[in-house]
Amino acid sequence: MANTGSQSVPVLKLEGITKRFGKLTANSDVSLELRPGEILALLGENGAGKTTLMNILFGHYVADEGKVFVGTKDKLSELQPGSPNAALEAGVGMVHQHFTLAENLSALDNILLGTEKLTSLGSSHVSARQKLEQLMLRSGLSVNLDTPVAQLSVGEKQRVEILKALYRDARVLVLDEPTAVLTPQESETLFETLKKLTADGLGIIFISHKLAEVIASSHRIAILRAGRKVADLPTKGSDQRQLAELMVGHEVAETVRDPKDAGDTLLELRGVSAGHGREVLRNVDLELKAGEILGIAGVSGNGQTTLARVITGLVTAASGSMTLDKRDVSKASVRQMLQAGLARIPEDRHRDGVVGAMSVSENLAIETIRAPENQKLGLLRFSAMRERARRQIEAFDIRCQSENSPARLLSGGNIQKIVLARSLEADPRVVLAAQPSRGLDVGATSDVHRRLLVAREGGAGVILISEDLDELMRLSDRIAVIHRGVLSKAEGTEKLDRATLGMQMAGHSEGDAA
């Protein structure tokens, strides 16, 4: 495990960091220490202050109070506040969740970008390459340095980002939600690599909200809640439930799925092919029964989006058929699918879920705007719309100033509640939930899960498209895996384990998944 000599000087020390934005206190008296060779997991809900804290560390913000120290050799020295350059020079490296790579440049050029002086362009490539090859050998981070970044897989891009930090002699590496885009196998490889890196004394902070991986891969866990550090505990001996409660501040209702028998077939896809490029569907068969949750596992960009679009009615399949309640809906429009009882939770709720400039009440009514409850002879029934909106705001706990505020002023979790309210209130036959908890915090996620289970109890069939295996295993009755547009046969969740699913998500053949 870790070579965390408790006597050694920490590589990084945050002392009493406080940061206010107007009335909001993003960080309140947060102190943190990172020892050489230690992996520290930083846990917290959205808005708990993780990102602010890291931005202070990197000099993007200046703390109102408190100091940042970086350990060099045997002594701590204060880091100049508000200077990203000082942070870089002091050996603080960061891997952002959204990579900051130039797609058309090679991996090598990306790594060197910004490290060279204008006058020495190109001249130091040879020595740089030697240094990188040594780094790769030691850490196991292998990338073809001459490939343009655009052609690299997501996992490889992340390796380039890490190499970029290491090349600049980082002694502290911060990773923001590093596994959000990786398959389980890739994630495991990543954590093995990180462990190897700590052997050289590198201190690592990784930000996450996936409790399982935090417990599996860190030495110590710091939890932020509402800007304060509420816990700082060794990973050994902590459990998921305890961590979740510390994060949220109260008990988290655990979503439990009662086993029950599924009913008749609701939605059926036969040999559906559609889309092109990366988002292609190849000869997909799918059968959804009443009262079940069918999980679709897969790494983003393997055809899930097209699958959702076909079922939604946004795309007509090039071949194959789709039936809902035994009726052919292969060529049904979005509106016809809605009327047939399909409820949708779109993958990108800001893009497809709401019209930001329109009010909460208009967004709640948008799918049924032509239904008699919302219009009469083509005229909108505003008071009825607003009244229903007020009821739904209450029932789904949508936090907004009023039903008349524009939807864009709401947080992501509350926008998701608008989507849930309008799609689930009308007792749908089929629920299509695409990445429904992506980017949501623990509380909002558990709310989404509960509502999906309620829909299932009510006899609806639910298709749950997700990248999160924990979510899928917990909620789904059966799980199928999608890889490069091919959907595997769904198996009962009891017969599956994470490893098998992970292998399938990686398509068996990808060497780097092993």
Place this chain on the structure above:
Amino acid sequence: MIRLEPRGPVAVSRMIVVSLAAGGAALVLAAIPMLFAGLSVFEAYALMIKGAFGSLFAFTEMLTRATPLILTGLAAAVAFRAKLWNIGAEGQLYAGALAAVAVGTGAISLPSAALIPLVIFAGALAGGLVMLGPTLLKTRLGVDEVVTTLLLNFVILLFVQMMLEGPMKDPMGMGWPQSEPILDEAALPKLLARMRIHWGLVIALGAALAVYFLLKKTVWGFEIRAVGENANAARHAGIPVTTTFIRVGLISGALAGLAGVGEVAGLKGYLTADLSPGFGYSGIVVAMLAGLSPIGVVFAALFIASIFVGADSMSRATGVSNYLADLIVAMALLCVLVSGLFLRFKIRIVGRNAGQEVSE
């Protein structure tokens, strides 16, 4: 560091204040070149105000000038609301005028109670159909409507010139390229004796109310707003985006066509190729000044018309070119575009460390 903070919903009162401030700022900015031209600014503006409001005649002239601007302004506003960029109101105006002339110069003889509505309908239909082409090209083939509508303006103007030189040329016109005169039964009646102001103004004001009602109170309006604000979400919610675009295109083109009807059947009485001094393009400015609000379009059109009519009168009195009007209008547009920033954001000057928003 200057920092922009997004504002919440914008109150109508704030929009009005900002629009007025933008108009005022434009007048102040336009005063600078007037000073260089050696004019007394106050005197010049006084002359302009007199020229637009100084007498009943001046006032009705201003309203007459505002009539087509209201309609082309509405054409732009309703299309821009759906993010359908109709830059072709000028061509649609000429198409409307051409149709009005085709119907109203003797081809059909009917009593005026039937002929006037027919002329109006023909003009609106022609304008709508002209806009239908670019709209279909956009929805079917993804052709950029900015380019097609803009270029169609020239195509239609050339077509009008061809018709005026050929089949529709007035044989009694002493060789001038102009159409036969509109029949008395087809002409829009005057509103006041001995003045040029005509029923087109009533049509324009009615159209503004109708567009306001359409956007605000109807399902169509809801769908237009949804498509304009977020076409992806609208499509996802089952709103027929293509149909909505076609609908908006027809409405927008029809409004511009009506402007042409008013000019030819209310004001001039016959069609020439210089019927419009760019009303179609000025309509875009009107719509932007109005913040795409149909009621605002009426006031913006009155503002622009006062500037044009007032500047004409001032230039006659002082000898300063009436291009000054174009300058003021352009300044007003720039000021409004800049002021849009103030509507959407609070501007704060803060220390360097405050930066990005905190999530949630």
